[in-house]
Amino acid sequence: MIKAVLLDIAGVLYDSGKPIAGALEAVQRLQRRPVAVRFVTNTSRQSPPQVAIQLETMGFSVGPKQLFTAPGAVVAYLGDRGLSCYSLVHPNLDELFRPFQSTSPDAVVVADAGDRFDYSHLNKAFQYLMQDASLIAIGDNRYFRKDGELVLDAGPFIHALSYAAQKEPVVIGKPSETFFDIVLNSVPCSPAEALMIGDDVIADCEGALRTGLQACLVRTGKYQPGDESRCGLPGLLCETNLDHALKAFGI
Amino acid sequence: MIKAVLLDIAGVLYDSGKPIAGALEAVQRLQRRPVAVRFVTNTSRQSPPQVAIQLETMGFSVGPKQLFTAPGAVVAYLGDRGLSCYSLVHPNLDELFRPFQSTSPDAVVVADAGDRFDYSHLNKAFQYLMQDASLIAIGDNRYFRKDGELVLDAGPFIHALSYAAQKEPVVIGKPSETFFDIVLNSVPCSPAEALMIGDDVIADCEGALRTGLQACLVRTGKYQPGDESRCGLPGLLCETNLDHALKAFGI
Structure with a gap:
């Protein structure tokens, strides 16, 4: 049943x-x-409200507590444990993680950040990991198809940071x-x-x-x-x- | 002896x-x-001539065939095998790899590319790997110290591409x-x-x-x-x- x-x-x-x-x-x-x-x-290129709006636009009815996204789960994980973070995420998720931001973060959160995956942002994430922050990964997917091309997802960058700082990620999602x-x-x-x-x-x-x-x-x-x-x-x-x-x- | x-x-x-x-x-x-x-x-942020000049400036005498750098070894490896490449390397090495460049490369060469490690360059390297290019790594170091800060070396990016494309790198150096x-x-x-x-x-x-x-x-x-x-x-x-x-x- x-x-x-x-x-x-x-x-x-x-x-x-x-x-x-x-x-x-x-x-x-x-x-x-x-x-x-x-x-x-x-999905981590859209905020939970954006996901809900997209579904509603297509005719699906999504109740206020029916949607669970990996980024939302990370927010709950941080909140439950009282953890601050540095978030290397898509700009669409900035608002979601703003309340947790800190310059001495407990955790580095990595999602599919798209063009934000550059040397400067990755070095910042790495340096926080070396200063004792833990590594939280939103999914571990290798790649996805976008506009007919294969492009890198969050997984490879999580592997890069995990190898550089020798820290196992907590994968949420x-x-x-x-x-x-x-x-x-x-x-x-x-x-x-x-x-x-x-x-x-x-x-x-x-x-x-x-x-x-x-x-x-x-x-x-x-x-x-x-x-x-x-x-x-x-x-x-x-x-x-x-x-x-x-x-x-x-x- | x-x-x-x-x-x-x-x-x-x-x-x-x-x-x-x-x-x-x-x-x-x-x-x-x-x-x-x-x-x-x-070292892969300097060309072999730049390394030689730096040594000569400090007073060391370096004969024309006495210097072996990892980037130079990769060039020899490509040359011996007649391989073309896409090189994700520091601008100082562009001239060295120019003769091997191709838009349908046999290999993707990754060195410490510094600021060139961005989403666009990494996607390009990844796409060539998915189109059957092999992965050649210049060293596999995790990080180094620069201007008092720890910064990412080539190794993490090689791990990222290796995981994304599921290809083991040939590490030269x-x-x-x-x-x-x-x-x-x-x-x-x-x-x-x-x-x-x-x-x-x-x-x-x-x-x-x-x-x-x-x-x-x-x-x-x-x-x-x-x-x-x-x-x-x-x-x-x-x-x-x-x-x-x-x-x-x-x-």
Whole structure:
């Protein structure tokens, strides 16, 4: 009996700026059921409000406490522990991290900072790490496709800083258990009663299974044939799309 | 019986822009003996001619075929194999790599590029790696001290690109055997008849010992007490400075 459904966003709800066929109706059906719904994403080039507005513009209804983003999880992580930070992030996230900024930070937070990944910003992050700050990574993805080109994601820069300062990063965001735990803390059920639906077999599905959730991979978005066989844990279901995934669980 | 001596430069011959006490005389004494002398350095913010001029200005005499730099070794590596490259290097090295430049390069060469380590240059290097170029690294150092601050060296950026493109780098420069082999090919003796003198226990001494040379660590430059115990191979000698190191080998 599923009591909570966690939905990945890009590649599950929409693709190339438009809702995936059937996704709007499937989410509406889900939201009429007595099931907690959470939207969960690693994106770090948009602030949480920007993500919500984008979804609302496409016709999805996102409640005020239904959206969990990796940057938002890092803010919660810093807040819970009373940590200050130096944030090497996209300008869209500056406002989010402003309350935590310090010139003697407890942590260096690294997300997909885009053009801010330059020698000057990376040296500053490195110097804080050498002065005892810990390294917090928003995701660990290698690259993504933008305007037809492959471009570097946050992962390579996190590896660079980790090697330079000889510090292991705390990775917050999917597939980390920390991230799933934060989302699970907001729903009134056990991990085994929660279902993650995503198009990334590692970040979405393997991460969820490792945390004790159920998981369903969908064949939309970035899915590539054979992805389901790359999951390192048993119990993964694979369905055509979000609509079929929900139906497979009786929703 | 030593027939060739390889001298590291910074920290062995000079420090903070000035010859180390006794180093000028020791090199002169060495150069009067029937021993091949080679100056070997990983520096990649200066071209080989700039390194030679700096040494000559301080009073050292550097013959035309006595200087081996890591960037020079990469040029030889590319030339021997007929490889083209995209070079992410300091502007001082542009002229050196100009003859090898190509828009469909066989290799991406990464050295300490300083301010050129930005998102645009790193993406370009990454895209060439994804298009089948190999990754050649000039050294793998984590960081160095500049104007009183620790700043990132080439190593972290090489790790970033290696992780992003999932390609192991070919590291040319000390401590790689490739580098020592190139230097040894220029001297008329076996590895066991050659001696490396340096202030870096790993890059200079362990690398030399692994290639079959003899090695002597000096307690000048970046040497820290206890460094000699970090050498992973037996046979390392440790002396106060260059003068004492040479005398220990009867020179």
